[in-house]
């Protein structure tokens with residue numbers, strides 16, 4: 001690679017040894033190499049052999065190193081070679097647009113630094129090839145990679161096997177098999193805490209259902225909607241309507257193509273000059289004999305109808321239509337032809353929370369009105385209580401079948417991790433205690449497989465970053481701290497401003513050595529801070545509520561203590577690291593000014 005790197009202006013065909021020789025010497029052909037060695041110094045022209053078309057050859061290589069790096073695959077040697085090519089591109093680029101770069105870039109050509117590969121010819125700042133490369137990535141790439149395929153540990157990866165979920169998967173399959181018989185499957189409600197494999201299992205079953213339906217040529221589909229993103233009735237119906245419209249357009253296009261062919265066949269027969277009119281009609285009828293059409297006219301009518309249908313199907317815009325219009329468009333689209341549709345509503349509780357149960361009410365009543373198709377709902381939720389907010393009719397219809405996904409225990413998590421680790425890591429890249437420890441940590445967190453996988457991935461990344469050869473227990477512990485801190489940072493960062501001020505008050509008290517902080521103390525500092533940054537001051541009662549919310553989020557730990565005849569108060573302490581939390585709070589532009597207020601607040605403690 002090094003050799004290749006020293007060929008900024010040289011021909012792509014230049015062999016590494018060419019540039020090697022030129023290093024440090026003044027041989028004519030490779031003078032450009034000198035420029036690579038001394039950044040900024042005026043350098044001789046690039047080799048005349050740099051031609052614009054080479055630019056085109058080299059350019060596609062630019063993307064290659066990235067994919068290699070991401071894969072963490074062992075192809076970094078290939079990458080290095082490519083790198084050399086890539087590095088040769090910029091100077092060629094400079095020549096390229098001018099079309100005669102090599103001639104115009106000579107020293108005597110009036111151009112100050114035109115010959116230097118790091119010069120910007122047309123307003124484009126060029127890489128100075130390897131002069132700027134200080135080996136930042138080389139060091140990182142040089143170690144043996146720990147990962148074989150890191151993607152396998154990411155949430156986006158859908159595993160082919162789901163250990164310890166056989167019961168749930170079989171239950172779902174038993175219910176959904178009726179779709180393959182053309183019947184309406186019962187609605188299903190899937191419950192379970194986060195990371196218990198609900199989505200992964202439901203998607204796995206859906207894929208099986210769809211592929212089996214193709215195998216037996218039964219019209220059956222699953223539509224997935226993530227209600228955290230698509231969280232209003234309008235959006236859910238619009239997304240479904242547009243999916244079905246697109247599909248229907250495809251179906252219509254296929255049918256039209258088939259009918260046009262038929263039409264052409266029939267026409268060939270009827271336009272035969274030797275036929276009289278009666279013969280032609282008879283022959284046309286014969287051409288259509290095995291079809292559903294008795295005459296060419298009938299065929300024409302059908303073609304016309306289909307074309308009109310295709311024209312009428314108007315996509316639903318993402319806003320702006322009245323909801324009934326969206327609903328009827330969806331209704332017509334889904335009923336356009338015979339099929340059974342399973343609508344999978346992931347995070348269904350978010351939909352109900354945001355926009356009530358109208359969508360579910362409408363969807364669950366549709367079957368009685370549909371002529372050709374049938375729909376069934378599969379709701380997924382990690383909030384076990386969300387059905388309390390549903391209309392009783394919706395509740396009973398939606399919960400025809402309920403499947404619970406219990407949390408994984410440490411042994412189950414170990415199996416899950418082992419399956420993934422076998423694909424994700426290089427052989428012997430993990431010490432024996434890594435997987436059990438990740439499993440144990442995640443089991444403490446309500447048996448969350450996502451958390452377990454995150455821990456394993458982060459531990460691997462930390463090991464890789466510290467250039468360790470294998471992932472060890474300490475990396476898992478570091479990963480646990482990192483993930484915890486990231487979570488805190490994220491929670492704190494997204495708090496509303498008022499909660500941030502309350503939290504800041506708690507931090508100030510704690511930093512000043514106040515223990516068992518009570519609500520009154522927090523309120524006093526809070527008021528002061530609000531005045532400093534010109535924010536509205538809430539009542540003490542509201543501030544107490546905000547403290548309870550911070551308690552629920554695990555940011556402070558508050559207990560109610562009785563003060564005898566002085567009533568009750570909350571005493572609290574911080575449950576998160578002070579420094580990091582404070583830094584996150586101060587990064588909020590609104591609270592940034594508080595920093596200046598600190599000495600003032602401090603003075604209050606001194607009194």
Ligand SMILES: Nc1ncnc2c1ncn2[C@@H]1O[C@H](COP(=O)(O)OP(=O)(O)OP(=O)(O)O)[C@@H](O)[C@H]1O
Nearest residue numbers: 155162163194195196197198199200382416449450
């Ligand atoms: N039994 C399992 N085998 C392999 N991987 C699993 C298993 N269960 C869960 N996972 C993995 O754990 C991660 C989280 O799973 P999933 O998204 O299905 O959880 P969920 O219960 O739907 O969580 P949430 O309610 O937060 O959406 C995914 O990466 C998934 O592949």
